[in-house]
Amino acid sequence: xxxxxxxxxxxxxxxxxxxxxxxxxxxxxxxxxxxxxxxxxxxxxxxxxxxxxxxxxxxxxxxxxxxxxxxxxxxxxxxxxxxxxxxxxxxxxxxxxxxxxxxxxxxxxxxxxxxxxxxxxxxxxxxxxxxxxxxxxxxxxxxxxxxxxxxxxxxxxxxxxxxxxxxxxxxxxxxxxxxxxxxxxxxxxxxxxxxxxxxxxxxxxxxxxxxxxxxxxxxxxxxxxxxxxxxxxxxxxxxxxxxxxxxxxxxxxxxxxxxxxxxxxxxxxxxx
Amino acid sequence: xxxxxxxxxxxxxxxxxxxxxxxxxxxxxxxxxxxxxxxxxxxxxxxxxxxxxxxxxxxxxxxxxxxxxxxxxxxxxxxxxxxxxxxxxxxxxxxxxxxxxxxxxxxxxxxxxxxxxxxxxxxxxxxxxxxxxxxxxxxxxxxxxxxxxxxxxxxxxxxxxxxxxxxxxxxxxxxxxxxxxxxxxxxxxxxxxxxxxxxxxxxxxxxxxxxxxxxxxxxxxxxxxxxxxxxxxxxxxxxxxxxxxxxxxxxxxxxxxxxxxxxxxxxxxxxxxxxxxxxxxxx
Numbered sequence: 229x230x231x232x233x234x235x236x237x238x239x240x241x242x243x244x245x246x247x248x249x250x251x252x253x254x255x256x257x258x259x260x261x262x263x264x265x266x267x268x269x270x271x272x273x274x275x276x277x278x279x280x281x282x283x284x285x286x287x288x289x290x291x292x293x294x295x296x297x298x299x300x301x302x303x304x305x306x307x308x309x310x311x312x313x314x315x316x317x318x319x320x321x322x323x324x325x326x327x328x329x330x331x332x333x334x335x336x337x338x339x340x341x342x343x344x345x346x347x348x349x350x351x352x353x354x355x356x357x358x359x360x361x362x363x364x365x366x367x368x369x370x371x372x373x374x375x376x377x378x379x380x381x382x383x384x385x386x387x388x389x390x391x392x393x394x395x396x397x398x399x400x401x402x403x404x405x406x407x408x409x410x411x412x413x414x415x416x417x418x419x420x421x422x423x424x425x426x427x428x429x430x431x432x433x434x435x436x437x438x439x440x441x442x443x444x445x446x447x448x449x450x451x452x453x454x455x456x457x458x459x460x461x462x463x464x465x466x467x468x469x470x471x472x473x474x475x476x477x478x479x480x481x482x483x484x485x486x487x488x489x490x491x492x493x494x495x496x497x498x499x500x
Numbered sequence: 501x502x503x504x505x506x507x508x509x510x511x512x513x514x515x516x517x518x519x520x521x522x523x524x525x526x527x528x529x530x531x532x533x534x535x536x537x538x539x540x541x542x543x544x545x546x547x548x549x550x551x552x553x554x555x556x557x558x559x560x561x562x563x564x565x566x567x568x569x570x571x572x573x574x575x576x577x578x579x580x581x582x583x584x585x586x587x588x589x590x591x592x593x594x595x596x597x598x599x600x601x602x603x604x605x606x607x608x609x610x611x612x613x614x615x616x617x618x619x620x621x622x623x624x625x626x627x628x629x630x631x632x633x634x635x636x637x638x639x640x641x642x643x644x645x646x647x648x649x650x651x652x653x654x655x656x657x658x659x660x661x662x663x664x665x666x667x668x669x670x671x672x673x674x675x676x677x678x679x680x681x682x683x684x685x686x687x688x689x690x691x692x693x694x695x696x697x698x699x700x701x702x703x704x705x706x707x708x709x710x711x712x713x714x715x716x717x718x719x720x721x722x723x724x725x726x727x728x729x730x731x732x733x734x735x736x737x738x739x740x741x742x743x744x745x746x747x748x749x750x751x752x753x754x755x756x757x758x759x760x761x762x763x764x765x766x767x768x769x770x771x772x773x774x775x776x777x778x779x780x781x782x783x
Contacts, residue, residue, distance in 0.1 A: 268676040268677065268678050268679075269648065269675075271678060316674075360673075370543065396676040398592075400542070401703050401745055402542065402543065403543075427676040427677060460584050466676075466677060471747075471749050471752055471770060474770060475752060475773065476769075478774060479777065480783075488751050488752055488755045489755055491752060492756045492761075493759065495782060496759040496760070496761055498782065499761065
């Protein structure tokens with residue numbers, strides 16, 4: 229299948245910056261896949277995300293959303309409609325005083341007819357499990373709930389790709405779980421392409437593909453189990469690996485599983 | 501350096517209104533001088549309400565808080581005095597930086613304590629040393645710095661007051677693994693070198709288990725568990741029951757036991773797990 233997002237040898241330096249933030253990134257993202265991008269602060273992962281819907285444009289190289297070149301200004305609206313972004317701080321993304329007004333903000337601006345807005349808002353809120361809260365004031369919700377409202381606001385634009393830039397960094401464990409479960413479900417059940425930028429390794433475990441960024445380049449790319457099994461590389465990058473992988477690695481067992489249950493089964497098997 | 505004693509502490513928000521809510525109820529505990537304590541619990545379990553009583557930011561609805569034997573709510577003077585003794589670092593403290601230079605921001609607390617110029621200067625440098633902020637940053641605007649640097653400066657601002665008790669609410673929230681390690685190292689170092697009592701509120705079970713001497717688990721406004729990490733993780737089922745995560749090694753140890761492997765004792769670090777696996781002949 230043709231990739232939905234494609235990076236071709238992308239370099240990026242901020243206008244007055246000295247340091248190159250992206251140093252020749254090639255990356256193709258398949259439609260309907262769940263891709264996690266892991267890296268420490270300053271690795272370039274957020275800059276990568278901001279290239280996916282033309283918030284930033286490459287200094288050299290190209291980014292395509294389907295066939296659209298993100299550097300083509302006439303296609304900007306189309307690109308933004310196809311690739312929706314959710315950011316770190318839920319409080320900075322909520323604009324209205326009532327949940328459903330907030331979710332309706334984008335389709336209203338796109339000039340969607342009002343009956344259709346109603347349908348889209350209800351559908352989006354149902355998809356993130358916030359329909360019962362549609363008449364609530366956003367500022368009284370928990371962090372995880374606010375972040376799900378922000379996701380609904382993006383879904384109401386009916387995008388093809390959902391890019392989330394550290395959406396759980398400011399949430400407690402419960403809120404983190406809510407957000408990760410929501411985006412996983414959107415991918416698995418609705419076929420949404422999900423790109424999750426994070427520095428929490430445990431959030432990558434359920435992804436189809438894990439891309440590790442370091443100093444503006446991709447240093448590992450594969451299934452989460454494949455990537456985490458490169459324990460030395462991950463340690464060198466200052467990233468954690470799951471305890472399951474670490475234990476299997478040290479016991480000299482195959483590291484193809486990340487799940488606690490199956491890891492325990494493998495160890496028990498070996499001892500039998 | 502300072503000890504805390506809490507007796508029958510209860511706090512009710514918006515008492516007498518339809519929004520009345522008991523956040524903590526009848527909590528009694530003591531924290532001896534120099535102890536390193538981790539407070540665990542869900543959002544809404546009462547831990548933040550609890551810590552805000554320890555330096556008189558909140559007044560008990562009933563009950564008493566003693567710091568070094570003195571009732572901190574005895575009068576206006578004691579409420580003021582405790583603020584220099586018990587330093588509280590809130591969540592996302594970097595949002596509270598406001599001065600024009602890093603130096604002025606860190607000096608704000610000591611200045612308000614009425615210290616002389618030289619003393620202030622010395623304390624700012626000392627605090628910078630603890631959190632690894634280089635001297636050349638002192639004249640920069642705090643707003644130009646990275647998230648991790650800002651957080652360390654905010655913590656330095658509290659350390660500069662040389663509190664006998666340092667309390668930090670989620671000090672590593674939102675930082676990447678390297679940033680988390682650095683902050684936790686800074687806190688451990690401050691404690692080691694100053695002898696201060698340190699209390700951290702954390703959602704990170706692995707850190708809490710590895711670094712502290714004592715864990716207090718809050719649930720529904722009360723203390724559900726209280727003991728050494730060794731004691732707490734000897735009963736991981738209770739933590740799961742409360743709905744808290746357990747350290748990854750604890751989870752794996754539980755799964756191995758379910759498979760019938762004789763993994764004994766309290767396991768909450770990677771080294772302990774590997775030791776136990778060695779014991780059953782896995783390596």
